[in-house]
Amino acid sequence: MGFITDSLREALALILAGDREVFSAVVTSLNVAIWSVIFASLGGVPVGIAVALGKFPMMGAIRVLLNSLMAMPTVVVGLVVYGFLSRMGPFGSLGLLFTPQAIIIGETVLAMPVVANYTVAAIQGADQRILPTALTLGASRFQSLCQLTREVRFGVVAAIIAGFGRVIAEVGVAMMLGGNIRFFTRTMTTAIALETSKGEFAFGLALGVILMSVSLAVNIFLTLAQESHSA
Amino acid sequence: MSQAKYRLSSIQAVHGKTASLSIDELTIAAGELHLLAGSNGSGKSTLLGILAFLNKPQRGTVYFDGVPVSWEPKECAALRRRVTLLHQTPYLFSGTVAANVSFGLVARGVGKESAQKVVRESLERVGLEGFELRKARQLSGGESRRVALARALACKSEVLLLDEPFANVDRASGALLESVVTSLVAGGITVVISSHDELLGTKLGARVIRLEDGRLAPAPGQSPSEEFLRLTGRENAIS
Numbered sequence: 528m529g530f531i532t533d534s535l536r537e538a539l540a541l542i543l544a545g546d547r548e549v550f551s552a553v554v555t556s557l558n559v560a561i562w563s564v565i566f567a568s569l570g571g572v573p574v575g576i577a578v579a580l581g582k583f584p585m586m587g588a589i590r591v592l593l594n595s596l597m598a599m600p601t602v603v604v605g606l607v608v609y610g611f612l613s614r615m616g617p618f619g620s621l622g623l624l625f626t627p628q629a630i631i632i633g634e635t636v637l638a639m640p641v642v643a644n645y646t647v648a649a650i651q652g653a654d655q656r657i658l659p660t661a662l663t664l665g666a667s668r669f670q671s672l673c674q675l676t677r678e679v680r681f682g683v684v685a686a687i688i689a690g691f692g693r694v695i696a697e698v699g700v701a702m703m704l705g706g707n708i709r710f711f712t713r714t715m716t717t718a719i720a721l722e723t724s725k726g727e728f729a730f731g732l733a734l735g736v737i738l739m740s741v742s743l744a745v746n747i748f749l750t751l752a753q754e755s756h757s758a
Numbered sequence: 759m760s761q762a763k764y765r766l767s768s769i770q771a772v773h774g775k776t777a778s779l780s781i782d783e784l785t786i787a788a789g790e791l792h793l794l795a796g797s798n799g800s801g802k803s804t805l806l807g808i809l810a811f812l813n814k815p816q817r818g819t820v821y822f823d824g825v826p827v828s829w830e831p832k833e834c835a836a837l838r839r840r841v842t843l844l845h846q847t848p849y850l851f852s853g854t855v856a857a858n859v860s861f862g863l864v865a866r867g868v869g870k871e872s873a874q875k876v877v878r879e880s881l882e883r884v885g886l887e888g889f890e891l892r893k894a895r896q897l898s899g900g901e902s903r904r905v906a907l908a909r910a911l912a913c914k915s916e917v918l919l920l921d922e923p924f925a926n927v928d929r930a931s932g933a934l935l936e937s938v939v940t941s942l943v944a945g946g947i948t949v950v951i952s953s954h955d956e957l958l959g960t961k962l963g964a965r966v967i968r969l970e971d972g973r974l975a976p977a978p979g980q981s982p983s984e985e986f987l988r989l990t991g992r993e994n995a996i997s
Contacts (some may be wrong), residue, residue: 548764656845656848664865665838665865666862666865670865678851
């Protein structure tokens with residue numbers, strides 16, 4: 528027990544001292560997670576709306592595919608994107624491998640099915656009168672879909688938060704596509720894995736505390752936003 | 759009879775395996791009040807959905823102002839700006855009453871100042887002056903229905919379709935609704951009301967369109983009246 532408490536004390540000291548390596552990993556993690564969740568939302572929300580409302584063939588297959596992609600192991604996503612970005616791959620000439628941009632691409636692929644699936648659930652759970660009401664009031668199809676999204680915005684925000692949760696906590700993509708390069712592509716999770724394997728438990732714990740704090744802060748923000756709007 | 763706003767010819771609207779609506783011929787006159795009477799499942803809401811250009815019939819042709827409707831998305835969107843349907847249990851969007859009432863105006867690209875004026879006028883018309891900043895979701899059931907009516911009125915459409923507007927309303931709200939409907943018709947607006955209560959037609963001075971099992975029907979126990987034959991396009995049968 529003493530080992531845990533001593534490590535925790537040391538971890539807090541590292542955070543309070545503003546350790547450069549700790550904060551570099553935090554900044555890199557937040558940077559790649561925020562950008563990837565933005566791109567995943569730009570793609571995932573419209574896909575979710577289309578899947579929820581669309582009446583085109585193969586709809587069942589698309590839903591099964593989305594569900595399967597949601598559970599795809601991060602290292603498999605990392606492996607596939609690695610294939611595309613490696614020197615021998617189709618996008619190898621761009622020189623993106625082992626850069627934060629590569630992690631953003633991989634994490635976007637990882638988060639998009641999560642955002643899309645949660646959006647499908649939000650749209651399908653919406654009041655069935657929203658679209659006909661908007662349409663009969665003279666809104667175009669696009670305006671009506673915007674209004675529908677506005678009405679289920681908390682579900683959509685929850686979808687985005689779930690996507691953020693998926694990418695901020697993953698290791699596989701960041702490790703395979705970023706290469707865990709110090710002060711460049713090292714994220715909180717890859718740093719935790721590395722430092723713990725080196726026996727630097729306190730360092731890993733410091734990052735773990737920050738990682739948990741970030742997740743908690745995001746969820747508190749969402750809860751407060753929901754409460755203020757429903758009041 | 760005035761010029762036809764709608765003419766429906768050989769309409770069939772199918773839900774599942776059974777035909778829920780089958781109309782050979784029906785004319786709705788411009789600038790007049792019509793009552794769509796019938797029991798539950800008679801096809802009133804299905805017909806209103808077609809008249810509102812929300813649901814495309816499986817068969818048949820709908821003429822609007824004498825022009826056949828092609829049901830192309832762009833055409834439907836344009837027609838929906840001329841026709842407004844007020845659902846039986848209207849849905850109010852989250853946000854303020856003003857945001858709800860101005861929704862159709864914003865969709866039409868009406869400027870902020872003009873929209874505010876129309877919102878104020880529409881709310882006054884339904885007896886809800888000063889409700890602009892109230893949260894729509896915090897209103898009582900009666901107030902919500904009035905806001906939905908104000909929202910429909912604000913669109914200033916050529917046709918107003920009201921699905922069971924007199925169901926479950928108190929006497930004061932019923933009287934207010936009657937006066938609004940009367941003034942709309944006086945202003946040349948075509949109004950179609952659906953109701954279980956056929957006597958409402960006499961009370962409001964409306965042309966009665968009776969639906970039974972998805973088909974047009976004459977009044978019970980009577981041979982088809984001259985009015986029925988005229989509405990259903992069988993004037994030549996009058997001898």
